[in-house]
Amino acid sequence: MIRINENYLKLQTSYLFSDIAKRVAAFQKAHPDREIIKLGIGDVTRALPRVCIEAFHRAADEMGNDATFRGYGPEQGYLFLREKIATEDFQARGADISADEIFVSDGAKCDNGNIQEIFATDIRIAIPDPVYPVYIDTNVMAGRSGDFRDGRYDNVLYLDSTAENGFVPNLPEEPADLIYLCFPNNPTGATITKDRLREWVEFARENRAVILFDAAYQIFIQDDSLPRSIYEIEGARDVAIEFRSFSKTAGFTGTRCAYTVVPQTCTAYDRNGARHALHDLWIRRHTTKFNGVSYPVQRAAEALYSDEGKTQVKALADFYLKNAALIRREISDMGLSCAGGENSPYIWVDGKGDSWKFFDLLLEKAGVVCTPGAGFGKCGQGFIRISAFNSFENVRKAMSRIREAKLF
Numbered sequence: 001m002i003r004i005n006e007n008y009l010k011l012q013t014s015y016l017f018s019d020i021a022k023r024v025a026a027f028q029k030a031h032p033d034r035e036i037i038k039l040g041i042g043d044v045t046r047a048l049p050r051v052c053i054e055a056f057h058r059a060a061d062e063m064g065n066d067a068t069f070r071g072y073g074p075e076q077g078y079l080f081l082r083e084k085i086a087t088e089d090f091q092a093r094g095a096d097i098s099a100d101e102i103f104v105s106d107g108a109k110c111d112n113g114n115i116q117e118i119f120a121t122d123i124r125i126a127i128p129d130p131v132y133p134v135y136i137d138t139n140v141m142a143g144r145s146g147d148f149r150d151g152r153y154d155n156v157l158y159l160d161s162t163a164e165n166g167f168v169p170n171l172p173e174e175p176a177d178l179i180y181l182c183f184p185n186n187p188t189g190a191t192i193t194k195d196r197l198r199e200w201v202e203f204a205r206e207n208r209a210v211i212l213f214d215a216a217y218q219i220f221i222q223d224d225s226l227p228r229s230i231y232e233i234e235g236a237r238d239v240a241i242e243f244r245s246f247s248k249t250a251g252f253t254g255t256r257c258a259y260t261v262v263p264q265t266c267t268a269y270d271r272n273g274a275r276h277a278l279h280d281l282w283i284r285r286h287t288t289k290f291n292g293v294s295y296p297v298q299r300a301a302e303a304l305y306s307d308e309g310k311t312q313v314k315a316l317a318d319f320y321l322k323n324a325a326l327i328r329r330e331i332s333d334m335g336l337s338c339a340g341g342e343n344s345p346y347i348w349v350d351g352k353g354d355s356w357k358f359f360d361l362l363l364e365k366a367g368v369v370c371t372p373g374a375g376f377g378k379c380g381q382g383f384i385r386i387s388a389f390n391s392f393e394n395v396r397k398a399m400s401r402i403r404e405a406k407l408f
């Protein structure tokens with residue numbers, strides 16, 4: 001008899017953003033004349049930077065000619081892109097990362113979800129609450145959690161991120177093996193200072209743990225004193241894996257390109273206490289299960305590192321940050337407290353009630369889609385996340401509709 005992976009039965013019925021999409025579609029069906037403004041899932045709305053389009057055209061021409069055509073590429077990604085990433089994203093900021101430590105992929109979501117495969121199933125995971133649901137869901141699927149009870153899974157060490165700690169979790173009082181951190185944070189928009197990040201790196205070193213550092217939103221950091229990469233912290237190379245994405249940086253949500261950094265010195269242990277390089281495990285996994293990102297997409301990503309590309313990327317980030325500033329201002333004028341939006345495209349609003357009720361109210365009364373905070377964890381209850389990814393006009397319209405609906 002064929003049997004299922006029963007860990008899937010522990011999961012909530014659907015993935016947060018699929019659930020929201022279904023609710024929005026049902027609402028639109030029931031109210032076909034209502035214009036809905038989506039400030040829910042962080043999906044970008046601006047066109048790709050011009051440099052990418054030009055690179056795509058050139059790469060498409062190469063693919064159309066036998067002499068320059070490319071078949072399977074290197075699974076780890078083309079060296080022309082990995083070298084740019086290593087020098088521009090890391091070495092230029094004093095982080096000691098080389099091209100052979102970069103793994104180009106089709107998305108940070110996939111990498112964040114897949115990476116847990118290279119670790120044992122009976123390890124203790126520490127996960128912030130609230131946080132991007134992929135971290136917890138993929139560990140539940142792999143059997144690292146107990147049952148879901150009272151808003152949380154058993155056997156998981158939750159790291160509370162609340163207004164009291166500025167949405168930056170404190171170090172746990174018990175050991176953990178695999179620690180997820182995400183800064184600028186999804187969903188709270190909170191950032192972490194170098195000093196606080198150093199504490200986490202030291203904790204990981206002392207506990208022989210590994211940190212999975214999700215930096216998908218680093219492009220939005222405005223405050224230059226804040227770290228963009230965990231490798232700006234000394235010693236992090238030995239205990240941290242970092243995830244980056246071109247999705248929010250350059251509008252690649254539909255184009256698909258991201259990368260993961262697994263330093264050669266980052267290790268974990270077998271049951272006998274012998275150390276193994278995670279780089280070797282990840283390369284083994286990657287080459288077996290992944291055939292690389294398409295050549296034109298990697299050429300388009302490479303183009304972002306030219307001087308023109310950098311200017312166009314900055315313009316994109318500035319555009320969304322202007323939206324974020326407007327949302328923050330409007331929310332504060334309504335007398336509500338919020339976090340994020342300054343070094344992040346997400347604004348985390350304390351609605352002081354039930355998150356899903358706020359979600360429904362916002363949709364019904366203002367025709368605006370947000371993301372209910374409770375979907376990111378128990379500590380998210382009472383909050384909603386508003387995303388700055390839309391046109392300025394739509395953001396302005398959404399905020400005036402919310403104001404006029406007098407929901408708060």
Ligand code: MLT
Pocket residue numbers: 040041042043109132186
């Ligand atoms: C979000 O809205 O949290 C993100 O867009 C989801 C993602 O990047 O997968």
